[in-house]
Amino acid sequence: MNVSTAQRIPTLADRKKRAVQEGLNRVALELFFAHGFDRTTVDEIAQSAGISRTTFFRYFETKEDVVLFGNEQVGRLVLAALQERPETEHVWVALRIALEKASTRVDMPDGGLKFVQMTISTPSIRRRHFEKQRAWRDLLAPEVERRLPPRSGSEPDIRAGAVVGAAFACLEAAVEAWAASDGRSHLPALLDQAMAVVPVAMN
16 A cells, blocks of 8 residues: 555654754844844755755755744644534634644744734735645545535536635734734634634525
């Protein structure tokens, strides 16, 4: 039986690569928080980490990627939380609970609020974030589609992608409001508020 990439056991090389990436992420965030994302260069990150510029690019394609390291776990965490929900639960309710549960399991860097605010306020990071989010939608769509009622007709069934996209749009709205409040607002309550609006339009 073939083992998927998502399920395979990490090799020693995988673990070493991740350890280096984690170290670069910590060094980079310290510099970004101290001096700003745009004013910090890849050369400065590499120098602080004790590696060459060439070595940096072996581990990250862009400066934005070193910021967003670890974001790939979000899609997997949401999927795992969604798969734990009862089969009879409305898919939108299941997604709402899965998003909150996954958000509590995400390993946020030190200075989580500053990290989110930097991500939101820096256009290049924000664009890269949305590019990566497409992979989360692709990952979740089959599970969402499985939970939707059967549909007849010859047109492509785009409902699952639309539902997942709407859910992540609600999450983005909630996170932005939380960051704008400097973390004083309650993120789950903001997510509830955002997601409660959509079924009204869906009914």
